[in-house]
Amino acid sequence: MKFRNVFNLLIISFLLLVTTHTADAQEGSVTINQDSKIPKLLTLKKSLEKDNKLTDGYTIQLYYGELNKANSVIRKYRGIYGAWPASIEYETPNYKVWVGSFATRLEADRALVEIQDNFSSAFILKPNK
Template structure:
């Protein structure tokens, strides 16, 4: 009889441990979901999105515009921008969402504009 009582006690103890473990895991899952929700909210309020641009030229203004004109005649499907960041003018192409996408376009562009590079930028 004592053996059965000990078995019941051990079974009860194991049941309590297992249920408390499930409750703990559920509590942790709720915390993780809450953190994910907070991160989404933060990202919506702080729209600092990383984009990739291809820089064709960095230097004087007249050359930047000449490079842009040449680029548009060869690659009319891509959007170009002329940017002035003191003390230099930059001719840049696109806002690519991924580095892979920018690298693929870079391979095409490098045939005509060998000095082109991919840059990361925040918008």
């Protein structure tokens, strides 16, 4: 019986020692030193992704042809929709109106269903960079 009490006392002492030691090990501080150019680079990356310059995703083409008509189409699009960015891309000698930067085909298909209500000739493409 005395041995059992001593054994229990040793186990409890050991557990207290371990939990106290573990609690001390949880304290600390972290110092991060980063180059001042990193926030600028992140901002640039975000703007390039927004303009569909970095991704290999999908986009929707609304128009292919002359500049005046492309400007008209993009103005009409921006007046109706605001969820996806639109841009005019130049491919000699024609202009294209591209909408959105979709990571998956499913996202592009969902957007196309909405857009085709007003732009029946719209279609999905995967631009070659």
